[in-house]
Amino acid sequence: MTETASIGRYQPNERAALAETFDALHLDRLSDLARVDAPERAAIRAVAYKGHAPFGPAEMDLLPSLGLIANYGVGYDAIDLDAAQARGVRVTNTPDVLTDDVADLAIGLWLMQRREMEQASRWAREGHWKAKGEYRLNTQASRGTAGILGLGRIGRAIARRLEGFGMEIHYHSRSEKETPGWRYHADPVALAEAVDTLFVALVGGAETEGMVSAEVIHALGDRGVLVNIARGSLVDEDALLDALEAGRIAGAGLDVFRGEPDIDPRFYALPSVVIQPHQGSGSRQTRAAMAALQRENVAAFLDGRDLATPVI
Numbered sequence: 001m002t003e004t005a006s007i008g009r010y011q012p013n014e015r016a017a018l019a020e021t022f023d024a025l026h027l028d029r030l031s032d033l034a035r036v037d038a039p040e041r042a043a044i045r046a047v048a049y050k051g052h053a054p055f056g057p058a059e060m061d062l063l064p065s066l067g068l069i070a071n072y073g074v075g076y077d078a079i080d081l082d083a084a085q086a087r088g089v090r091v092t093n094t095p096d097v098l099t100d101d102v103a104d105l106a107i108g109l110w111l112m113q114r115r116e117m118e119q120a121s122r123w124a125r126e127g128h129w130k131a132k133g134e135y136r137l138n139t140q141a142s143r144g145t146a147g148i149l150g151l152g153r154i155g156r157a158i159a160r161r162l163e164g165f166g167m168e169i170h171y172h173s174r175s176e177k178e179t180p181g182w183r184y185h186a187d188p189v190a191l192a193e194a195v196d197t198l199f200v201a202l203v204g205g206a207e208t209e210g211m212v213s214a215e216v217i218h219a220l221g222d223r224g225v226l227v228n229i230a231r232g233s234l235v236d237e238d239a240l241l242d243a244l245e246a247g248r249i250a251g252a253g254l255d256v257f258r259g260e261p262d263i264d265p266r267f268y269a270l271p272s273v274v275i276q277p278h279q280g281s282g283s284r285q286t287r288a289a290m291a292a293l294q295r296e297n298v299a300a301f302l303d304g305r306d307l308a309t310p311v312i
């Protein structure tokens, strides 16, 4: 019987590596766990988890020998850390290796939204360029003001990129940080008021739920754009959709949504919204590095070595 389970929708090569390295039992969904025989479940000490379905006390209790949840991803908001701690279960994630990709995508969403690149591309593809002439004028991206909500690794990487675009950088985080002249705001509403584009780069979870509130969206104003590469749970989506539909904010660039991939269809009807299917970390290179780091954490746990990137 195997000590390791891989749970989630892995790429075939990632799944094969987990199977070869650990002889891992594979399940596509966390909810499939209940259908595994009790003795097989009881043997499992480590889970390589990929997914956003809640991994809470009920799931942990199905695995009485569980000692490690190795998360595929930097954000571990799906995993109930209190429940893990109470059961002596360690948790790891995959930080750093995905920072550049996620920051790149944030910049891409911002540029696509401001310069209407999706619609302009369609203009050319559908023959309007030739038939009707140049695409309509749009909005300059460079030399504006950017707000970063959450100045962790990814927030900083976004800010550094934006400096290259001549942007003035403002930020909000739990405390004021050492920064190269970036302006701190103690409150997200004050941050949104001060900037043209608000980049959301906070961790998900109960503490940050709905932090991009109706008030924050209102403060961003009708020239403002919201970019979210973090978690859908951070945003009051009804307030965002109402503001977008009424033109009370200029637009949004979103890689993450509540209930994804089953997102609110109102988003699809809005040309001012650039939509990406939660692919921030989705380059081949980064996913290979994330998968390797996850496997290293599992191997370290099984060998009794220090975990590479522990959360708890």
Ligand code: 8YV
Pocket (backbone or CB within 6 Å): 050, 051, 052, 072, 073, 074, 075, 076, 098, 278, 280, 281
């Ligand atoms: C996902 C992410 O983990 O790192 C994170 O927090 O959200 C992503 O990298 C990835 O899409 C797999 O679900």
